[in-house]
Amino acid sequence: xxxxxxxxxxxxxxxxxxxxxxxxxxxxxxxxxxxxxxxxxxxxxxxxxxxxxxxxxxxxxxxxxxxxxxxxxxxxxxxxxxxxxxxxxxxxxxxxxxxxxxxxxxxxxxxxxxxxxxxxxxxxxxxxxxxxxxxxxxxxxxxxxxxxxxxxxxxxxxxxxxxxxxxxxxxxxxxxxxxxxxxxxxxxxxxxxxxxxxxxxxxxxxxxxx
Amino acid sequence: xxxxxxxxxxxxxxxxxxxxxxxxxxxxxxxxxxxxxxxxxxxxxxxxxxxxxxxxxxxxxxxxxxxxxxxxxxxxxxxxxxxxxxxxxxxxxxxxxxxxxxxxxxxxxxxxxxxxxxxxxxxxxxxxxxxxxxxxxxxxxxxxxxxxxxxxxxxxxxxxxxxxxxxxxxxxxxxxxxxxxxxxxxxxxxxxxxxxxxxxxxxxxxxxxx
DNA sequence: GTTTGACTTGACCAAACGGTCAATTAGCCG
DNA sequence: CGGCTAATTGACCGTTTGGTCAAGTCAAAC
Numbered sequence: 398x399x400x401x402x403x404x405x406x407x408x409x410x411x412x413x414x415x416x417x418x419x420x421x422x423x424x425x426x427x428x429x430x431x432x433x434x435x436x437x438x439x440x441x442x443x444x445x446x447x448x449x450x451x452x453x454x455x456x457x458x459x460x461x462x463x464x465x466x467x468x469x470x471x472x473x474x475x476x477x478x479x480x481x482x483x484x485x486x487x488x489x490x491x492x493x494x495x496x497x498x499x500x501x502x503x504x505x506x507x508x509x510x511x512x513x514x515x516x517x518x519x520x521x522x523x524x525x526x527x528x529x530x531x532x533x534x535x536x537x538x539x540x541x542x543x544x545x546x547x548x549x550x551x552x553x554x555x556x557x558x559x560x561x562x563x564x565x566x567x568x569x570x571x572x573x574x575x576x577x578x579x580x581x582x583x584x585x586x587x588x589x590x591x592x593x594x595x596x597x598x599x600x601x602x603x604x605x606x607x
Numbered sequence: 608x609x610x611x612x613x614x615x616x617x618x619x620x621x622x623x624x625x626x627x628x629x630x631x632x633x634x635x636x637x638x639x640x641x642x643x644x645x646x647x648x649x650x651x652x653x654x655x656x657x658x659x660x661x662x663x664x665x666x667x668x669x670x671x672x673x674x675x676x677x678x679x680x681x682x683x684x685x686x687x688x689x690x691x692x693x694x695x696x697x698x699x700x701x702x703x704x705x706x707x708x709x710x711x712x713x714x715x716x717x718x719x720x721x722x723x724x725x726x727x728x729x730x731x732x733x734x735x736x737x738x739x740x741x742x743x744x745x746x747x748x749x750x751x752x753x754x755x756x757x758x759x760x761x762x763x764x765x766x767x768x769x770x771x772x773x774x775x776x777x778x779x780x781x782x783x784x785x786x787x788x789x790x791x792x793x794x795x796x797x798x799x800x801x802x803x804x805x806x807x808x809x810x811x812x813x814x815x816x817x
Numbered sequence: 818g819t820t821t822g823a824c825t826t827g828a829c830c831a832a833a834c835g836g837t838c839a840a841t842t843a844g845c846c847g
Numbered sequence: 848c849g850g851c852t853a854a855t856t857g858a859c860c861g862t863t864t865g866g867t868c869a870a871g872t873c874a875a876a877c
Contacts, residue, residue, distance in 0.1 A: 404824080420723045422632020426865060436826055438868080443824090447865065501726050509722045511784035513630045516711050526785050559781070559790065560774060560797035567777025571769070574721035575736050580769065587770035587801045614854080636835060646856055651836065653854090 405443045407433040412454040417506040418499065421451060421513050421521070451510070452524045458506065459528050471535045477543035482598040485585050488569060489600050492578035504573030507532075508566045533562045540592070549592055561591060615653045617643040622664035627716040628709065631661060631723050631731070661720070662734045668716065669738050681745045687753035692808040695795050698779060699810050702788035714783030717742075718776045743772045750802070759802055771801060 411433040415424045426447050430437055444450040470483045496502050503509075511525035537558035543549030551557050564584055572580040582600055589596040621643040625634040636657050640647055654660040680693045706712050713719075721735035747768035753759030761767050774794055782790040792810055799806040 419727050420630075420632055422630060422723070423727055425863075427863075437866080438827075439825055441866065441868095503726075504722065508780065508784075512714065512719045512780050513632070513723050515783045515786065516713075517629050517633055522784065529781070529784065553793075553796075556793040557797065560778070560794045563777030563781055563790075563794065564770060564774045564797075565777070566780070567773030567775070568770070570718065570722050570776070570780070571739070571773055573725050574718075574732065574739065576725065580773075583763075583766040584770045584773065586763075587767065587774075590801050590803070591797045593800070635833075637833075647836080648838080648857075649855055651838095657835065 404433070404435045404439050406457075408435055408440060408443060408450060409454045409457040412450050413458045413506065416451065416454070416510055417503050418501070421510055421518070448518050448521055451518075451521055455507065455510070455521075455524050455528060459531075463507075463528075463532075467532070467535050471539060477539045477546065477548055478594055478596060480539050481588065481592070482585075482596050484565075485588065485596070485598040486600065488565060488581050489578070489598075492569070492572050492581050496576075496578050502572045502576050502578050504569045505566055508570060509573070512570075529562075529566075533558050536561050543592070543594075549594060551592060557591065561588060564588065564591075614643070614645045614649050616667075618645055618650060618653060618660060619664045619667040622660050623668045623716065626661065626664070626720055627713050628711070631720055631728070658728050658731055661728075661731055665717065665720070665731075665734050665738060669741075673717075673738075673742075677742070677745050681749060687749045687756065687758055688804055688806060690749050691798065691802070692795075692806050694775075695798065695806070695808040696810065698775060699788070699791050699808075702779070702782050702791050706786075706788050712782045712786050712788050714779045715776055718780060719783070722780075739772075739776075743768050746771055753802070753804075759804060761802060767801065771798060774798065774801075 408429065411429050412424070415429060415432065426437065426440060429435075429450070430440055440450070444453065466487070470487055471480050475483070492502050507525050507528050511522060511529065514521045514525070516522075537554050540549060540551045540554040540558055544551055544554065564587065565581075568581045568584050572578055585596050585598050585600070618639065621639050622634070625639060625642065636647065636650060639645075639660070640650055650660070654663065676697070680697055681690045685693070702712050717735050717738050721732060721739065724731045724735070726732075747764050750759060750761045750764040750768055754761055754764065774797065778791045778794050782788055795806050795808050795810070
């Protein structure tokens, strides 16, 4: 058993969940404290404000979940096109799972939060910008490698990566808005056309969790 | 001079601006009343709640601005591919103008609001869903017409329209998050590749407002 | 065994929140 | 003019908000 999760960690993870499920504005310090079973004084011992907790929570989510997941999906051991297929499987499966476990499709927490706080919470917006650009960097690097290996002929990898990433985030957000995971299912065709390759992600694997 | 704008109309338009600039959660009834120069009692004479105003404001924006703009962009007099080019010009120019006039790139109000309130404000979310699907319908109809005219050979217009729309909304939201209008500039290539056609929107026309 | 410093607690605060209401005014129709 | 309704006003309500603070706990370092 790991050391009993400290109040600080509980606050971070509760904040991530709460923002993801609702929104930054709809989450209050009191509600976070209650869900995390932490008293208000302790909250302000660890974090100087609500927005400071949000920034730390994004960092926590990125370092402990998103980055490791991406490092696995974009494993250098796999051919570039296979990585893209795994990325699409990842987004689709996560939407399905999210609906089953939380009762709603929630989309991408970084993107949602970024859109909400772009004006008005500059430190939060800066953190989101940084994370999203790093995310997009995985795509760009893979396009470059595809070019180098001769699998792809992308003339402007940076711009292409931005378009692909916009499609992913856009689809994911549509899935959240309509609460429909199928909205992220059908863009592998379009993804393939943008990079000029045929992709065949396995989008049936809803049951392979058994 | 039109009849002096009624309090109701002032509330609607102030609400649209405020939500667009900030977010639903960051906008208070008091601040709306102050900006619109309307007293609180009048607010609740016209609208039964803050969220009811937001729903009405979305409708107002759609009927009086977005729908007319789209009807012009997607004019039946133009060939389908030309309509797509105008759509891309529209999004790019609007980002540029927005930055110049409001000091920030604000993206799509429907999409931003939808992502924020998908969970928690069901009536708002339903209105956003409806508007976004109507918007996407313009794309789908144009794909169908392109097929019929022989300009395009899209096998699944509904899904393709969804992908294109996700790319547009995704790019626009990225532009908001990074406060950078150039993020919506470079997807005409990708757009064209998805529909299998070459598009050449005029993305230089920042100055043609003179 | 005392000192230290990180952590916890619960009471407290002013301001802001969404919303209500009785009373008043303005505009229109007969 | 009187009468009716829609619109307007500003005071008011209880709750929740983000944030503060003095007082206390506790384990480890000295």
